[in-house]
Amino acid sequence: MNDMNHDSYVTPDGRTIGPVMMEVQNITLRFGGVVAIKDISFDIREGEIRAIIGPNGAGKSSMLNVINGFYHPQEGGIYFRGEKRGPMKPYQIAQQGIARTFQNIALFKGMSTLDNIMTGRFTHMKAPVWKQALWHGEAEREEIENREVVEKIIDFLEIQAIRKTPVGRLPYGLQKRVELGRALAAEPKLLLLDEPMAGMNVEEKEDMSRFILDVNDEFGTTIALIEHDMGVVMDISDRVVVLDYGRKIGDGTPAEVIANPEVIDAYLGVSHD
Amino acid sequence: MNKSVLGDLDTFPKLLAHNAQRFADAPAYRVKEFGIWQSWTWAEAYADMRATALGLLELGLEKGDHVAIIGTNRPELYIAMTAISAAGGVPVPIYQDGVAEEIAYVLDHCSAKLVVCDDQEQVDKVLEVREKLPDLRQIVYRDPRGLRKYDHETLHGLEALITRGKALEASLGAAMDADIATRGIDDTCVMLYTSGTTGRPKGVVLSNRNILVTAKNSCEFDGLRQTDSVIAYLPMAWVGDFIFSMGQSQWTGFCVCCPESEHTMQTDLREVGPSYFFAPPRFFEGLLTNVMIRMEDASKIKQKLFHKYMALAKTVGPKMLDGKPVSLGEKIQYAIGNALVYGPLKNTLGMSKVRIGYTAGEAIGPEIFDFYRSLGINLKQLYGQTEASVYITQQPDGQVRADTVGVPSPDVEIRIGDSGEVFYRSPGTFVEYYKNPESTASTKDPEGWVATGDAGFIEKESGHLRIIDRAKDVGKMADGSLFAPKYVENKLKFFPNILEAVVFGNDRDNCTAFLNIDLGSVGNWAERNNIAYGSYQELAQHPQVLATLQAHVEEVNRSVAQDEMLSGCQIHRFLILHKQLDADDGELTRTQKVRRRIVEERYADLITALYDGSDGVFADTEVTYEDGRKGRVSGQLEIRDAATVAVKAHSVAAE
Numbered sequence: 001m002n003d004m005n006h007d008s009y010v011t012p013d014g015r016t017i018g019p020v021m022m023e024v025q026n027i028t029l030r031f032g033g034v035v036a037i038k039d040i041s042f043d044i045r046e047g048e049i050r051a052i053i054g055p056n057g058a059g060k061s062s063m064l065n066v067i068n069g070f071y072h073p074q075e076g077g078i079y080f081r082g083e084k085r086g087p088m089k090p091y092q093i094a095q096q097g098i099a100r101t102f103q104n105i106a107l108f109k110g111m112s113t114l115d116n117i118m119t120g121r122f123t124h125m126k127a128p129v130w131k132q133a134l135w136h137g138e139a140e141r142e143e144i145e146n147r148e149v150v151e152k153i154i155d156f157l158e159i160q161a162i163r164k165t166p167v168g169r170l171p172y173g174l175q176k177r178v179e180l181g182r183a184l185a186a187e188p189k190l191l192l193l194d195e196p197m198a199g200m201n202v203e204e205k206e207d208m209s210r211f212i213l214d215v216n217d218e219f220g221t222t223i224a225l226i227e228h229d230m231g232v233v234m235d236i237s238d239r240v241v242v243l244d245y246g247r248k249i250g251d252g253t254p255a256e257v258i259a260n261p262e263v264i265d266a267y268l269g270v271s272h273d
Numbered sequence: 274m275n276k277s278v279l280g281d282l283d284t285f286p287k288l289l290a291h292n293a294q295r296f297a298d299a300p301a302y303r304v305k306e307f308g309i310w311q312s313w314t315w316a317e318a319y320a321d322m323r324a325t326a327l328g329l330l331e332l333g334l335e336k337g338d339h340v341a342i343i344g345t346n347r348p349e350l351y352i353a354m355t356a357i358s359a360a361g362g363v364p365v366p367i368y369q370d371g372v373a374e375e376i377a378y379v380l381d382h383c384s385a386k387l388v389v390c391d392d393q394e395q396v397d398k399v400l401e402v403r404e405k406l407p408d409l410r411q412i413v414y415r416d417p418r419g420l421r422k423y424d425h426e427t428l429h430g431l432e433a434l435i436t437r438g439k440a441l442e443a444s445l446g447a448a449m450d451a452d453i454a455t456r457g458i459d460d461t462c463v464m465l466y467t468s469g470t471t472g473r474p475k476g477v478v479l480s481n482r483n484i485l486v487t488a489k490n491s492c493e494f495d496g497l498r499q500t501d502s503v504i505a506y507l508p509m510a511w512v513g514d515f516i517f518s519m520g521q522s523q524w525t526g527f528c529v530c531c532p533e534s535e536h537t538m539q540t541d542l543r544e545v546g547p548s549y550f551f552a553p554p555r556f557f558e559g560l561l562t563n564v565m566i567r568m569e570d571a572s573k574i575k576q577k578l579f580h581k582y583m584a585l586a587k588t589v590g591p592k593m594l595d596g597k598p599v600s601l602g603e604k605i606q607y608a609i610g611n612a613l614v615y616g617p618l619k620n621t622l623g624m625s626k627v628r629i630g631y632t633a634g635e636a637i638g639p640e641i642f643d644f645y646r647s648l649g650i651n652l653k654q655l656y657g658q659t660e661a662s663v664y665i666t667q668q669p670d671g672q673v674r675a676d677t678v679g680v681p682s683p684d685v686e687i688r689i690g691d692s693g694e695v696f697y698r699s700p701g702t703f704v705e706y707y708k709n710p711e712s713t714a715s716t717k718d719p720e721g722w723v724a725t726g727d728a729g730f731i732e733k734e735s736g737h738l739r740i741i742d743r744a745k746d747v748g749k750m751a752d753g754s755l756f757a758p759k760y761v762e763n764k765l766k767f768f769p770n771i772l773e774a775v776v777f778g779n780d781r782d783n784c785t786a787f788l789n790i791d792l793g794s795v796g797n798w799a800e801r802n803n804i805a806y807g808s809y810q811e812l813a814q815h816p817q818v819l820a821t822l823q824a825h826v827e828e829v830n831r832s833v834a835q836d837e838m839l840s841g842c843q844i845h846r847f848l849i850l851h852k853q854l855d856a857d858d859g860e861l862t863r864t865q866k867v868r869r870r871i872v873e874e875r876y877a878d879l880i881t882a883l884y885d886g887s888d889g890v891f892a893d894t895e896v897t898y899e900d901g902r903k904g905r906v907s908g909q910l911e912i913r914d915a916a917t918v919a920v921k922a923h924s925v926a927a928e
Contacts, residue, residue: 014422147308148307151307151308151309152307154307154308155306156418158534160308160533160534161534161536161537161540163308164540214418217421217422218419
């Protein structure tokens with residue numbers, strides 16, 4: 001695959017996947033003596049839905065945190081659009097166009113859905129604080145523009161009815177959707193989703209899958225997601241990376257991965273047929 | 274009735290052109306989108322209507338073609354209905370929550386050539402059944418979301434269609450105007466499918482005369498004016514919405530406001546503050562239940578204030594609405610109550626500005642009805658059906674009561690048949706059932722009298738009509754006494770805890786009932802009393818819930834026993850169903866009325882258990898989910914005996 005780095009290709013269902021957007025090269029991450037991630041390399045292409053799967057403790061969330069810039073790996077490097085990324089603060093990563101959601105919802109519980117999603121626009125607010133406080137000139141203009149973007153997201157995610165509801169009062173599935181909304185508000189180029197379906201019922205999972213596919217389709221956003229539900233992963237992702245004990249044991253299309261004996265043993269259970 | 278009744282304004286396209294002149298800059302339609310109310314003036318609506326009509330002509334719409342419309346209430350779709358008429362077609366709005374097969378039946382029955390869909394959901398349903406519809410040529414959609422990658426050979430965005438239509442104005446506009454002028458009062462205005470409590474839906478053909486004369490009469494009856502506004506949230510396929518949001522709106526020029534989504538109705542209602550409002554009894558019940566639940570959670574002072582002033586309102590409010598004399602003291606107290614309680618409450622409910630409110634479709638509980646009237650909301654009842662272009666009877670201001678449906682509407686004649694069935698004749702009486710001359714003949718006689726299918730009588734003193742039940746549901750019990758299930762069911766449903774009730778007893782010795790709990794009301798009670806439950810089913814079978822409902826049933830029995838004619842209808846045994854009756858399972862119509870026969874068939878084993886004396890029964894039922902998948906719900910149901918009131922042996926009913 002590496003020689004195709006700069007080519008685009010078309011998936012069987014007619015979507016165009018672009019060149020490599022992010023390349024993770026030989027990453028090793030240690031916490032003291034514990035090796036969380038060991039020498040992992042893979043890439044994420046423009047416009048694709050990339051899944052990272054693996055059993056508990058395989059290093060999936062650590063991997064996401066490395067991509068996100070929250071953890072700094074001891075070895076290896078990350079290339080974003082061809083440039084090697086030095087140590088960065090999370091807000092700098094956000095400015096690069098990477099947004100994420102969290103495994104355990106991290107919203108402002110007392111704030112409304114609207115305000116929560118508005119916080120996702122912070123990288124787009126340039127007016128100085130005093131102007132914002134006085135609701136003056138460029139601050140007013142900015143807020144109106146940002147509100148417009150947020151309202152489009154609210155419409156997109158079909159959460160108009162909870163626009164003014166404090167998120168703490170919402171059921172879990174809706175909170176997840178608001179969190180996705182906040183990540184979308186940043187207009188990310190790369191969207192990282194940490195277990196977007198965890199704890200959801202079948203109907204909520206179906207809704208969420210549809211929104212993920214729609215985000216990818218309508219906005220062309222590249223998505224990397226961690227997920228436990230194999231059915232969902234196989235249905236919506238273009239390519240899958242499989243981790244186990246911090247090592248990469250498989251990488252390819254869902255069909256390839258599911259046929260890989262090592263993956264079957266490690267993750268799907270040992271099969272003898 | 275001749276052309277002069279309506280003058281030259283005898284079709285919707287002509288009326289809209291007229292409104293574009295007389296109310297050019299007044300709002301015609303509003304819809305909330307992206308958090309802001311967007312509006313169309315009458316002039317804009319007219320311009321969009323013309324462009325849509327020309328676009329439809331370009332797509333191959335021919336004179337007399339049926340064009341289906343499937344979607345939630347949206348200005349674009351209302352404008353499209355007028356556009357379809359302008360292009361010479363007949364609009365056929367379809368219930369948007371119907372599953373694909375239901376939609377296929379209607380599209381096939383009316384041989385629709387074009388379909389206008391609101392969004393992807395509706396387009397998908399049409400595409401799913403497309404193979405079965407040889408007549409269907411083109412599909413138009415309003416909301417492009419998710420449809421970008423669909424095959425666009427016969428699929429068209431409404432926005433692009435309007436743009437193309439605008440470009441055609443110069444070449445085709447004059448020809449279309451000439452064509453519009455050829456159509457008049459006796460041409461078909463719309464075809465509406467009745468939801469049908471039995472059998473397949475029937476296409477009711479309504480002419481311009483039916484719709485527009487009825488709209489004109491009803492506007493005059495209630496003094497509707499251009500500055501009024503309504504919120505359009507009931508299905509576009511329902512005749513009421515067609516009369517309110519199309520007929521009356523275009524006749525008087527008032528504004529039709531569409532909610533942002535079905536879930537935001539309550540917020541949008543409050544923001545719009547309509548002056549003219551219609552809702553089925555269910556809606557008012559639900560709203561009142563919410564108010565009561567929230568009052569339970571309010572502070573002690575608020576509760577005290579609420580109860581004190583509501584008690585006052587109950588005696589004073591309706592009198593003031595009816596213009597009856599009230600003492601000065603009462604007036605002052607009511608004014609204080611208005612400032613402290615009624616005003617803020619009406620504001621929360623979104624009914625501050627309601628000048629005329631109507632409810633219809635089912636009986637409304639007297640307490641519920643009085644609650645709204647005592648707040649000073651002029652809620653009235655009307656009685657109508659699709660075949661009558663809604664209005665048969667309605668209550669004039671000052672003569673409003675919970676137990677009647679009012680006096681005959683203007684130009685409507687009423688007579689009661691020998692069997693007790695209500696017949697009417699009016700300018701709104703439908704032309705025919707589409708492709709169904711037998712049904713037309715059996716419903717409408719050569720003189721134009723239409724059988725309503727409802728049994729009722731006219732009160733001697735007031736001249737008001739009272740409806741007892743569906744004529745075919747009124748039966749006899751084994752001992753010959755009268756069996757009127759709906760009468761009892763309504764009494765049961767007036768309890769907030771009971772969402773739905775089905776009473777059995779035809780040809781039996783005594784009556785029994787199925788009940789559905791209201792999850793909102795009972796769930797809140799459970800929460801306040803620390804009662805844990807895992808599912809609807811578990812809550813429904815909770816011993817305390819059963820005891821509460823038993824008390825309700827017994828109270829109804831006492832009330833029923835007082836009416837000598839109907840005392841035989843007391844409930845002897847009942848059970849609480851393990852699932853809610855649902856339109857997706859065919860148990861309710863799309864307008865949420867119980868389909869008695871289907872319930873009887875589906876739950877035959879439960880009915881047997883009600884009559885064989887067993888104290889419980891195992892129920893196992895197939896259910897259909899909203900997306901069409903099927904599953905099963907099962908559980909053990911307890912059967913309870915309810916105390917009945919002994920009635921003196923009255924062998925009166927025996928002939």
